[in-house]
């Protein structure tokens with residue numbers, strides 16, 4: 001059987017191009033550009049890579065990115081002051097504080113300090129709640145990217161059983177909140193599984209669409225997948241690899257080799273959900289920008 005690879009690179013590139021065009025059009029009318037503040041506390045190597053990728057995407061589409069680096073020793077007070085300043089800055093339309101924050105920082109408190117109208121990560125409880133209620137609000141970028149990737153490839157979702165392994169606030173829970181909505185591209189029956197779920201094998205085998213978001217390399221094996229099911233791999237795990245120049249390679253939560261022999265369409269790692277996350281961050285930032293300029297012109 002030929003495996004259909006759901007190529008997040010191709011789809012995200014198409015989205016970035018269309019966003020770039022949209023930003024140019026708005027610029028011609030308003031002489032204004034969107035601005036995204038990216039805040040990194042400490043120097044977690046994976047976080048540094050993500051932040052660089054986000055800056056690169058901003059440059060590509062025409063979003064001004066403002067880079068803020070804080071040392072953990074500057075403390076939570078410095079981060080709180082920075083967020084207050086960014087909340088009030090009219091040239092900043094999106095604020096992204098890269099997670100995880102170092103020990104000693106109250107992550108939830110920080111998330112809740114970001115003005116919900118600039119919360120392009122979609123992590124503020126106001127946006128989380130609005131999305132659950134089917135109201136306009138920022139959707140978290142990774143689940144939003146999964147949704148758009150499935151939509152681009154016309155993967156049927158309505159009425160299907162989506163089984164999500166992982167209940168994080170960043171992926172599992174918000175993905176369920178998007179796919180369960182009465183909305184085009186959604187209307188799914190959703191099950192969230194986690195470390196305490198009984199009969200995990202039976203649950204995963206009942207999935208029409210299986211989503212792995214647990215952060216365990218190669219967790220999903222072929223026996224867990226119904227033949228022909230769609231498999232979405234959200235995992236980004238670094239595993240040691242002495243043959244690689246960096247000393248590591250990036251693998252997903254799905255054992256791609258065995259699973260791709262039995263499943264239907266599948267997302268690769270890298271090049272699947274990862275690039276989509278960044279494209280959706282750009283999309284949310286442009287949406288925020290448009291809302292803010294509409295407010296000013298009211």
Ligand code: GUN
Pocket residue numbers: 096097098099100121141142170277
């Ligand atoms: N850490 C892992 N994923 C994300 C994300 O989507 N946004 C932020 N801010 N931090 C993250």
